[in-house]
Amino acid sequence: MKEMVVVPTALPISLHWLKKPAIDVGVTWGVPWKKGELDREALKNLCLSMPENGNHVPLQSWPAAFWPDGSIKWSTHSAVSKNSDIQHYSLAAMTINQAAPATEVTERLTVQETDEAFIIDTGVIICTVNKQGKGLIRSIVRRNLADTEGREVCSNGGLVCIREQRDEGSGTLSIHEERFAGRTLSAILEQDGPVRAVVKLEGLHQASHSAREWLPYTLRLYFYAGLESIRLVHTFHYDGNPQQDFIKGLGIEFTVPLRGPLYNRHVRFAGDSGLFGESPKTLHTRRTKGKYRDLFVDQAAGHSVKFDPEEDAYFLSLLDDSATWGSFRLVQNSSGHYGIWKRTEDGCAWVKAAEGRRAGGLGYVGAEGGGLAAGMKNFWRKHPAGMEIGSTATDAAALTVWFWSPDAAAMDLRHYDTKTHVESSYEGAEELRATPFGIANTSELTLWCTAQTPGPELLQRMQAEAEEPSLLVCEPAYYHEAGAFGFWSLPDRSTPAKEYLEERLDGIISFYKEEIEQRKWYGFWDYGDFMHSYDPVRHVWNYDLGGCAWQNSELVPNMWLWVTFLRSGRADVFRMAEAMTRHTSEVDVYHFGEYAGLGSRHNVVHWGCGCKEARIAMAGLHRYYYYLTGDERVGDIMDSVKDADYSTVTLDPMRAYFAKDEFPTHVRVGPDWAAFSSNWMTRWERFEDTAYRAKIITGMDCIKAANLRLLSGPTYGYDPTTGILSGMGDDNWGRHLAISMGGPQVWFELAAMLEDPVWEDMLAEFGVFYNLPQEEKDAFTGGLISGKLRFEHPVLSVAIAAYGAYYRKDLVTAERCWSILLENPFGRVNLQKEAERVTYMAELNEIDWMNTNEASQWSLNTIIALELIGSALPERTN
Structure with a gap:
């Protein structure tokens, strides 16, 4: 008899599509749980059902994070949807009489492992993935009712790179191109069904005619039971010399067998809203x-x-x-233009076939018996991308998806100058450390192995799914009730004052959504980031002003966007936050090398600033995406920064202020130690690794022992081997940095995990103290620290100040918080109504005082304040 399982009180949990799929899809998503609500045994007994008809959907579940008591904090789930009419699902407990859903999979996915390959059978396709050497996908065979053996629709899938070398001299420029192919060094089967299988490949690109290997890559392939599709997540890391190693092309290619006469072979490219469709023999x-x-x-x-x-x-x-047209190609050379060309054979001219603005990023080639479609996410947004189909007049076509098209100029990863500009451009450090060595970029791709050439409607549905992969999400009220990611408020327009604030929050999000498009914040290395601050004289963002150009997660706009999604459920905000997570976790971060685990502060180029800091790379910025989607790549990144504190020994973040002494390095309690604690908390909750919990507690104990606890410092001598923070006296370093880079958001969650009343009281004390009048500060400290200590930029303090007011039931502090927020320009101005029409290159909307630092912090802190001290919000807001 089946054991009785305790049913969590949260069940059933309502789920809905972020965007309703128009095609059969596999989906993976995350669900948060209160402490003690779900144990590991109960997780096995969850089931997914369709409220419309009561039918169950096969479900694969696993834990993603744990509470300190061993209960599940986040769970991750996978399922397959073959009914696009179903908008809602229900996550519920299996009854005693039900068999476990995982054992009832009608279309079971299986994985066979040999010495050389993984063979994944979804029930529709059989994919053989090489475990080592050149070539990633050996073959894909599609099952066919009329052909029990199936037919091969793809073979020889592999990564391709073209390196450009430039030689200048005597008034001439010589360009040499060298071709590389991916070579897998390791293969791991991360999941083996029954609903979902994941294969992770890691390797290098090897030259065709030399011994050189470079550009490490990680490629994950995702398979779902009963589907003809495969999802690919591709990451490459740059380990070249930017003065010499220019990437001319980077992509993935497949061989597609073609059967039958030329006129029954088909080529398709998705355009702006329609399709380019031709045959080699029209x-x-x-x-x-x-x-x-x-x-x-x-x-x-x-x-x-x-x-x-x-x-x-x-x-x-x-x-x-x-x-006979043998080759076709599409090149998206900017965010606003693409072209399609075709030619008969090598040595002949390319003929322009079509032009447009924004291609859909889907290509197809096939013939009698089926073919292969490939769709790339954010195709035009991450230009210059491309699709190329060749050899269509032979028995095997070549389909190449270019993450960086060789028909565009080569990647140029050099710095914008040969020196740094600290005073004039706020570039942070005298040393020029503008290196791309160790940065990365991730692209996403979906393949469909079809039994016949899809019609226009089906191809467009494929394109829509590749562009915005389907995701199930919980209701905002459930995320809020479960306490996902700490304190934040649900939208509340119940009073004029709250309505007023919600309008301003919406206005800021709307402004940035429009600004992405208006300013064309697109491109392979740029998409997902915002600009930092604005130049009203030129009517441009400070794109050429060192520390004021790209944001690079300064003052945590990631957290603002993710919290806005959690409270609203808006799909457009999710995609903004997703793009920022992909960018900031890859491009702005060093994944290996001297600065491993650190990131680059804001600059004209993302990796340009001499300040390499842990807070840019901290796991606290990326946990939202990982737990909501189960994305393994972000999981890798979060785990890779767990020991980022050791990198500060190589590059002391306070080197400009403290000479070498008895301490291995020097750090500030925030943003440095706050970033470390976010990394350690994430490692601890994901893997129950108590060694990292111990480092958190060691640091907390050191701060507790300081003269004025969290108010002290904020700079400490630090030893990463012990985690000990050694007080160095109370210096005059600005306290705002301790709380504006995500520290409070991390510490609030730590408080919930550790249940340490002393730590909670320290947070409250800091928040209440921050905005006290100077005479009250002096009276509180009893002369231990001078009146010169800097507690600046009060708008940055509101989250922790609101916590102090909430924790201590301090109405005066609460009123002070609301005064700070409401008197700030973002509290006074409705951005949806205040933009001025000006002319730059063309007419555009402008807010001439705009800066992303305060936009992010005002929004995030207002959302938190509404949760903690909303009852103290004054009725009048202006």
Whole structure:
């Protein structure tokens, strides 16, 4: 008899699509839980059902994070949806009489491992993935009812890179191109079904004609039971010399077998809203009339056509005489332009076939018996991207998806200058450490292995799914009730004052959503980031002003966007936050090398600033995306920074202020130690690794022992081997840095995990103290620290000040918080109504005092304040 399982009180949990899928999809998502609510045994007994009809959906579940008592903090789930009419699902407890859903999978995914490969069978396709050497996907065979053996639709899937070397001298420029192919060094089967399987490949790109290897890569392949699709997440790391190693092209290529006559072979590219569709041998001739025109219509729709050798002999002779188009390519060379070209064969000119603004990022090639479609996420946003289809007149076509198209200029990862500009441009450090060595970039791709050429409607549905992969999410009220990611408020328009604040919060999000498009914050290395601050004289953001150009997670806009999504459920905000997470966790961070675990502060180029700091790379910025989606790549990144504190020994973040002494390095309680604690908390909750819990507690104990606890410092001598913070006296370093880079948000969650009343009281004390009048500060400290200590930029303090007011039931502090927020420009101005129309290169909307630092912090702190001290919000807001 089946054991009785305690049912969590939260169940059933309502789930809905972030965006309703239009095609069969596999989906993976996360669910938060209160402490003690779900144990590991109960997790095994969760099931997914469709409220509309009561049917159950096979479910695969696993824990993602744990509370200190061993209960589950976040769970992750996978399922397959083959019913696009279903908008809502329910996560519930399995009853005693139900068999475990995982054992009832009707279309079971299986994985077979050999010495050389993983063989994944979804029930529809069989994919053989090489475990070592060149070539990633050996073959994909699609099952067919009429052919029990199945038909191969793809083979020889592999990574490709083109390196450009430039030699200048005597007034000439010589360019040499060298081709590289991916070589896998390790393969790991991370999940083996029954609903979802994940294979992780790691390797290097190897030169075709030399021994050089470079550009490490990670590629994950995702398979779901009963589906013909495969999702790929590709990451490459840069380990070259930016003065010499220019990446001319980077992509992934596949061989697609073609069967049947040339006129029954098909090429497709997604355009702005429609499709480019042609054949290597089009039926269009100057004599295509009557029934041949009807056949031409069928061919254009992707149908196979047939001819009678005798009756249609003359028309077939016309086809023999017509041009055979062997190659096709699409190049998205900017966020606002793409072109499509085709040619007959090597050595002949490319003929322009079409132009447009923003291609859909989907390509297809196939013939009788099916083919391969490939769709790339954020295709035009991460330009210059491309699709290329060649050899269509042979028995095996080549389909290449270019993450960086070789038809664009080569990647240039050099710095914008040969020196740094500390005073004039706020670039942070005298040393020029502008290196891309160790940065990364991640692209996402979906493949479909089809039994026949898909029609236009199906191809467009594929394109939509590749562009915005389906995701199930909980209701905002559930995230809030579960306490996901600490303190934040649900939207509340119940009073005029709260309505007033909600309008301003919406206005700031709307402004940045429009600004992304208006300012074209797109591109392979830029998409996802915001600019830092604005120049109203030129009517541009400070794109060329060192420390004021790209934001690079300064003052945690990531957290603002994610909290805004949690409280609103808005799909557009989710995509903004997702793009920022992908960018800031990859491009702004060093994944290996001298600065491993650190990131680059804001600069003209993302990796340009001499300040390399832990707070830019901290796990606290990226946990939102990981726990909501189960994304393994972000999981890798979060784990890779767990020992980032050791990198500060190599590069002391306070080197400009403290000479080498008895301490291995020097750190501030925030943002440095706050970033370390976010990394350690994430490691502890994900893997129950108590060694990192111990480092957190060691640091907390050191801060507790300081003269004025959290108010002391804020700089300490630090030893990463012990985690000990050694007080160095109370210096005059600005306290705002301790609380504006995500520290309070991390510490609030730590407080919930540790249940340490002393730590909670220290946070409250800091918050209440921050905005006290100076005479009250002096009276409180009893002369231990001078009146010169800097507690600046009060708007940055509101989150922790609101916590202090909430914790101590301090109405005066609460009123002070609301005064700070409401008197700030973001509290006074509705950005949806205040933009001025100006002319730069063209007319545009402008807020001339805009800066992302305060936009982010005002929004995040207002959302937290509404939760903690909303009852103290004054009725009048202006």
